Amino acid sequence: MxxxxxxxxxxxxxxxxxxxxxxxxxxxxxxxxxxxxxxxxxxxxxxxxxxxxxxxxxxxxxxxxxxxxxxxxxxxxxxxxxxxxxxxxxxxxxxxxxxxxxxxxxxxxxxxxTHYPNLPAIQAINRLEFQPELLRLGTGEPAPELLPGEEMRSILAELAREELPLPYEEPLGSLRLRRAVSAELGRIGIRAEPSSILILSGALQGIQLVSLGLLPKGAAVLLEKPSYLYSIHSFQSAGVKLHGLPMDKRGLVTEGLEDLAARAKAAVLYTIPSFHNPTGILMDAERRRELMERAAALGLPVLEDGAYQDLWLDAPPPLPLKALDGKGQVLHLGTLSKSASPGLRIGWVAGPEQVIRRLADIKMQTDYGASSLSQLAAAKWLEDGGHKRHTDALRLALRRRRDLMLELLERHFTELAEWSKPAGGFYVWLRLNKPLPLPKLFRAALAEGLLLNTGDLYDRADARHLRLSYAYASPSGLEQGIFKLAELVRRMDRLF
Structure with a gap:
């Protein structure tokens, strides 16, 4: 190479x-x-x-x-x-x-x-998200009031009365938590024994471990374009190149996959099939089968990001790609960060045992394991049914906020943009009718007290899209923010 x-x-x-x-x-x-x-x-x-x-x-x-x-x-x-x-x-x-x-x-x-810095806009967003006076219209996490604070306090209080796991955990992570994750994966059709699961410090660490431990420098990764991975440098910092694939309303377009894989000498395909970040698109069951068949024919490993799998709002998504995998072809990433607690920093990756052991070895060289206390709390959370009860309630709250955002967009953006109704996740992918200089829109919005995630973060050439989140801003904040954003877009339309 x-x-x-x-x-x-x-x-x-x-x-x-x-x-x-x-x-x-x-x-x-x-x-x-x-x-x-x-x-x-x-x-x-x-x-x-x-x-x-x-x-x-x-x-x-x-x-x-x-x-x-x-x-x-x-x-x-x-x-x-x-x-x-x-x-x-x-x-x-x-x-x-x-x-x-x-x-x-x-x-x-x-x-x-050797690790690239974040894009300047991402660095700015990471800082500005902690300024309480700003309305966060693009944030990819649930609002604090949507997180299970009381339930987590109860779990932590109960654990405080037990013997605490203060030593290091084994390389794969807490066996108790891996058993709980195995049961959770079984409910969505994924068969993964505890020995095939590695506990991560958040799902993002799984991407970093794959890029560092499994891919040769200069390798090519295929992925949807736009994609969340274009906004961070986990793969690029390891010398890995990204090659974008188009999407339609059914998800990643599989036609032409063979040609691009051959030209790029692709090593891996990365995908977010359920409620894609940033577009919110849900890959349908037929497209998932097509993707798995084509990837199998190519001998192309798949890294499936299931971060939003639990956050369906209208109906459960089709089976994950890992549930269709009979050849050890798919690594499946999961996390509690998008539903239960971003601060708990617990995620997991499931796959072939030999691969999981290799990733565990790399993880031991980086942080010597996720927090033992967090792992114990997460195990209790999953074992006692807290996760199911909470996600049921969270879906209801997100559904209400999504419907409010769609109503507000209909009221203020009908002549300015187009959008689709997301079936889950956090995001509406707003397409402006007229291209605008998105960095200038970002700065102008900031001056108005609005914090945006613009489309150029997820596709450098984009000049038309905004990733709007209904998960973080309050209902009154959404009403105020969408109105102000529409007025700002109208002003910029006249200037450009």
Whole structure:
């Protein structure tokens, strides 16, 4: 296999103001507080030489002040020689233009690791999601009020009266939890013994372990386009290339799979057949059988992401691909993060024992196993029927929110966009009638207090889509947010 040239990751601003705001009750002028905070960051080494600061308008927004206040603070820092403006390069922490080849501090290694940084927009979203004043219209997790707080507290209180599992668990994870997961998988048609299940620190870790432990550098992965995997770098950081396949209303289009697999020399096919992220599409039963038949004929392994499997709203989805697998061809990922608790950090992967043992070995080299306490709580949650009771209630709540969002879109977006009714999951994939510069739409929405997930995160060429989530914002938040978003899209339509 030919060696691949590594494309260096894009550099991004390292300045983060998420944890600090000026004190308006202080007798010290606000611009002087800002200058003092920035000076401490620079002289303390948190903001190294050459680091680019955000634009003045963005700094003003993050700090909740007028732009003129930011200008005054930056002027004070410039007089001290701590920052400088560079032609075409914005404002940066002052330093040597050409640093020596040796590193002076850990800051010099920030961009040098083998793992790519997140896309700048994803980094921004990850920070901004913790600003309570923003309406989160794209967030891929249930709202706190939809999570089983009381039930989990009861389980943890009960476990506190027992002997706690403070030592490490075995490499595959807690046997008790694997037995509970095995029973849970059996309810959706997947036969997997505990010895064929590895407990993960969230399903995303399964993707990382596969990319690190099973795929050669330069390998090709086929997947739907758009896809959640384009918004993260789990495969790309391991030197793996992504090749997109088209979708229709029935899911991934299987025609042409053989040609693309041959051209790309594909090693794996990754798919989210149930309530796809970001489109919400549900692959029907016939398409699933077609996909499995074609993949089997090609000898193409399949990585099935079942993160949204439990979140059907109208009717249960068809059998997972793993339930159709009689040859050990499919690895199936599952998680509790989308339904019970993102913070519990419990997921799993089921597959052939030899493969699972290999992934377990890689996992032991990375984190030595998921939290023993989380595994015990998860086992109790599944064993006692808490998961079924909760998902039944969660479906009802999500169904109401989905129907509200569809009603709001009908009211405000009829002339602006088109969409389909999702049968499960969290997302409406909104297609704008007119292409727009989505990064500008993201920034404009942010200025209006709206946090969006734009389509270009999931397909770089996209200029028409928004991933809207009905799982996080409250009903009143959805009403306010969809109205404001429609007004913003109308304004941008006139500009572009």
């Amino acid at each position: 030919q060696s691949q040239t590594r494309i260096p990751p894009p550099r991004s601003s390292g300045a983060s103001l998420a944890d600090w705001r000026p004190d308006r009750a202080s007798p010290q002028p606000i611009y002087a507080q800002i200058a003092g905070y920035f000076r401490a960051k620079i002289t303390g080494g948190d903001w190294p030489e050459g680091m680019k600061l955000p634009p003045q308008r963005e700094l003003a927004r993050q700090l909740g002040v007028n732009r003129s206040t930011v200008v005054a603070a930056l002027g004070q820092l410039a007089e001290l020689g701590l920052i400088e403006g560079r032609q075409g390069g914005g404002t940066r922490v002052a330093g040597k233009e050409d640093p020596p080849w040796t590193a002076g501090s850990w800051n010099d290694y920030v961009e040098e690791g």
